[in-house]
Amino acid sequence: xxxxxxxxxxxxxxxxxxxxxxxxxxxxxxxxxxxxxxxxxxxxxxxxxxxxxxxxxxxxxxxxxxxxxxxxxxxxxxxxxxxxxxxxxxxxxxxxxxxxxxxxxxxxxxxxxxxxxxxxxxxxxxxxxxxxxxxxxxxxxxxxxxxxxxxxxxxxxxxxxxxxxxxxxxxxxxxxxxxxxxxxxxxxxxxxxxxxxxxxxxxxxxxxxxxxxxxxxxxxxxxxxxxxxxxxxxxxxxxxxxxxxxxxxxxxxxxxxxxxxxxxxxxxxxxxxxxxxxxxxxxxxxxxxxxxxxxxxxxxxxxxxxxxxxxxxxxxxxxxxxxxxxxxxxxxxxxxxxxxxxxxxxxxxxxxxxxxxxxxxxxxxxxxxxxxxxxxxxxxxxxxxxxxxxxxxxxxxxxxxxxxxxxxxxxxxxxxxxxxxxxxxxxxxxxxxxxxxxxxxxxxxxx
Ligand SMILES: Nc1ncnc2c1ncn2[C@@H]1O[C@H](COP(=O)(O)OP(=O)(O)O)[C@@H](O)[C@H]1O
Ligand SMILES: [Mg+2]
Numbered sequence: 001x002x003x004x005x006x007x008x009x010x011x012x013x014x015x016x017x018x019x020x021x022x023x024x025x026x027x028x029x030x031x032x033x034x035x036x037x038x039x040x041x042x043x044x045x046x047x048x049x050x051x052x053x054x055x056x057x058x059x060x061x062x063x064x065x066x067x068x069x070x071x072x073x074x075x076x077x078x079x080x081x082x083x084x085x086x087x088x089x090x091x092x093x094x095x096x097x098x099x100x101x102x103x104x105x106x107x108x109x110x111x112x113x114x115x116x117x118x119x120x121x122x123x124x125x126x127x128x129x130x131x132x133x134x135x136x137x138x139x140x141x142x143x144x145x146x147x148x149x150x151x152x153x154x155x156x157x158x159x160x161x162x163x164x165x166x167x168x169x170x171x172x173x174x175x176x177x178x179x180x181x182x183x184x185x186x187x188x189x190x191x192x193x194x195x196x197x198x199x200x201x202x203x204x205x206x207x208x209x210x211x212x213x214x215x216x217x218x219x220x221x222x223x224x225x226x227x228x229x230x231x232x233x234x235x236x237x238x239x240x241x242x243x244x245x246x247x248x249x250x251x252x253x254x255x256x257x258x259x260x261x262x263x264x265x266x267x268x269x270x271x272x273x274x275x276x277x278x279x280x281x282x283x284x285x286x287x288x289x290x291x292x293x294x295x296x297x298x299x300x301x302x303x304x305x306x307x308x309x310x311x312x313x314x315x316x317x318x319x320x321x322x323x324x325x326x327x328x329x330x331x332x333x334x335x336x337x338x339x340x341x342x343x344x345x346x347x348x349x350x351x352x353x354x355x356x357x358x359x360x361x362x363x364x365x366x367x368x369x370x371x372x373x374x375x376x377x378x379x380x381x382x383x384x385x386x387x388x389x390x391x392x393x394x395x396x397x398x399x400x401x402x403x404x405x406x407x408x409x410x411x412x413x414x415x416x417x418x419x420x421x422x423x424x425x426x427x428x429x430x431x432x433x434x435x436x437x438x439x440x441x442x443x444x445x446x447x
Contacts, residue, residue, distance in 0.1 A: 001148055002156065003058075003063065003148070003151045003152050003155035004139065004140070006155050007055075007058075007063070007136070011128045011131070011132060013175075014047065014055070014124070014128065015125070015128065017043055017046070018124055020043060021040065021043055021117060021121055025114060025121075037099055040117075041096060041100065044095060044096050044099065046175065048088075048089065048092040048093070048096075049171070050171055051088060052092075054167055056085040056088065058154070059081075059085070059131075060085060061154070062151045062154050062155070063139060064081065066143050067138070067139060070142040070143055070147070071142045077130075077134065077135065078135075081130070091116075091123070093277060094281070097277045097278055097279060098113040098117075099113060099117075212240070213273065214238060214273070215240040215241075215274070215367065216236070216261070216272070216399075216401065217236075217271075217273040218234055218236040218273075219270055219271050220235065220269060220270035221234040221235075221257070221260060221267055221269070221270035221271070222234075222267065222269040222270055223256055223257075223260050223266065230253050230256045230423050231256055231260065231267075231423045232424045233269075233270065234253075234257060234270070234420075234423075234424075235425060236418055236425065238368070238401050238416075239399075240275075240399055241397050241398075242394075242400075243390070243394040243399075243400045243402060243414050244402065244416045244417065244418070245403075245404060245411055245414035245416070245417040245418070246401065246402070246417070246420055247403075247405070247417060247418070247420070247444055248419060248420035248421060249421070250405065251422075252421055253420055254372070254403040254420060255403070256423075257403075257420070258294055258370045258372050258401070260272070261287075261294070262284055262287060262292060262294045262370065263279075263282060263283060263284035263292075274291070274367075275367075291366050291368055292367070293370065294361070294370040294371075295357045295358055295360075295361045295370065295371050295372060296357070297372040300357065301345040301353050301356050301357055301360070303344060304346060305345055306341065306343060306345070307337050307341050307342070307343060307344075307345050307348070307356055308327065308341045308342065310345050311327050311337075311356075311363050312327070312363070313360065314359070314361060314363030314364050315364055315365075327363070330359040330362060330363065333359065333389060334359050336355065337355060337356060337359060350377050350382075351378050351379070351385070351386070354374055358371070358386075358389070362393075366398075368399050368400075368401065369398055369400045369401070370403075371401070371402045371403060373403055373404055373405060373406075374386050374390070374402070375387065375406045375409055376405070384409075387412075387413055390402060402414065407440065407445055408444075410431075411432075411435045412431065414431035416428070416429070417433075417434040419444070427439065
């Protein structure tokens with residue numbers, strides 16, 4: 001039964017972290033200072049890795065598995081605990097997103113963060129208490145000697161990639177880092193200064209062997225117009241620095257998907273994560289601040305305003321001081337815009353308006369650029385020019401999701417492509433694979 005004491009030790013560690021969170025939460029509420037937010041995020045990330053990758057899998061795969069066999073009467077309880085385990089990552093990523101946005105936002109979202117943190121701490125504690133007071137005594141009573149042998153052997157297996165020696169060392173290192181930064185009064189030892197916090201990079205807490213989260217990770221996304229379902233469970237990943245093409249016929253749902261990513265189209269199910277943070281419920285202007293920028297279909301530049309003013313408008317989230325330099329960069333990318341800088345945008349041709357719309361989006365220094373049919377309505381020569389510029393942006397490291405009916409142009413420059421048909425992804429592969437695919441050739445390339 002040594003496995004039970006392993007679980008209890010882990011519970012005590014997790015409990016201490018909830019105490020730290022609780023105490024930081026109170027002091028943030030009392031003094032209105034959010035300087036400790038980076039520590040909160042560090043703890044959340046640690047909990048997320050530790051609980052979801054190490055603590056829960058052991059309980060699920062061994063303790064709960066045997067309990068299901070030996071204590072059928074307790075099935076409902078076990079299932080409730082397993083459901084808690086499944087829901088954990090969602091709560092943590094929602095909480096993390098709230099914590100990230102709390103420092104520069106209004107009292108309403110600050111309250112949302114505090115409330116969510118309190119309820120998270122409460123849920124986690126109730127869960128652990130129930131395991132300690134009900135599940136573990138039950139396990140002691142009903143599991144056989146052979147069961148315990150198997151469970152204990154698994155728990156003590158030092159080679160296990162999830163909870164063996166290496167994993168434990170990794171978590172110990174992460175925990176030491178938190179202890180180092182956590183404020184003294186919260187009971188984790190250590191103390192922090194703002195200077196120290198500036199050294200916490202977002203990635204410090206990811207264990208060395210876990211890949212960085214995708215720039216954009218969409219799973220099971222659905223969306224409706226009234227009773228009509230336009231997206232049926234879309235799954236899609238765009239890695240940092242990738243150019244991904246989404247091709248499909250008119251009415252397939254491409255624009256709906258981009259608008260859902262930007263937050264202007266309501267979603268009815270599924271999850272959208274930006275660099276690992278769940279943004280499914282985040283409002284659109286926060287998403288812009290988080291680096292998502294969409295160039296809408298049909299360009300939509302502000303016709304009566306000058307080209308240069310249109311560009312300034314694209315940078316509304318940024319300090320005014322460094323705008324001129326960026327405007328010069330855009331003129332370097334799109335020389336025609338410089339020539340006409342003082343003219344109303346409405347006087348530009350279709351292709352030039354497309355360039356202005358892209359330049360305006362780039363002024364916001366997006367982390368993820370969403371392009372909706374940039375080639376639409378343009379002459380073949382201009383399409384080529386626009387796609388050459390998109391290719392260049394990719395070479396400069398920009399992450400891009402490109403939506404196109406012009407499948408050939410898009411797939412030719414894409415790292416990866418998805419085909420969407422009536423709201424469902426029906427094919428995916430590298431740009432080249434899709435270009436060579438029989439169905440794609442037939443349906444989209446007219447071959
Ligand atoms: N505002 C709307 N109200 C109702 N249905 C809509 C609306 N916009 C789009 N749709 C429907 O949703 C589906 C997907 O449209 P859309 O995302 O614009 O496709 P795409 O961009 O691939 O051409 C289509 O069937 C379309 O008729
Ligand atoms: Mg569209």
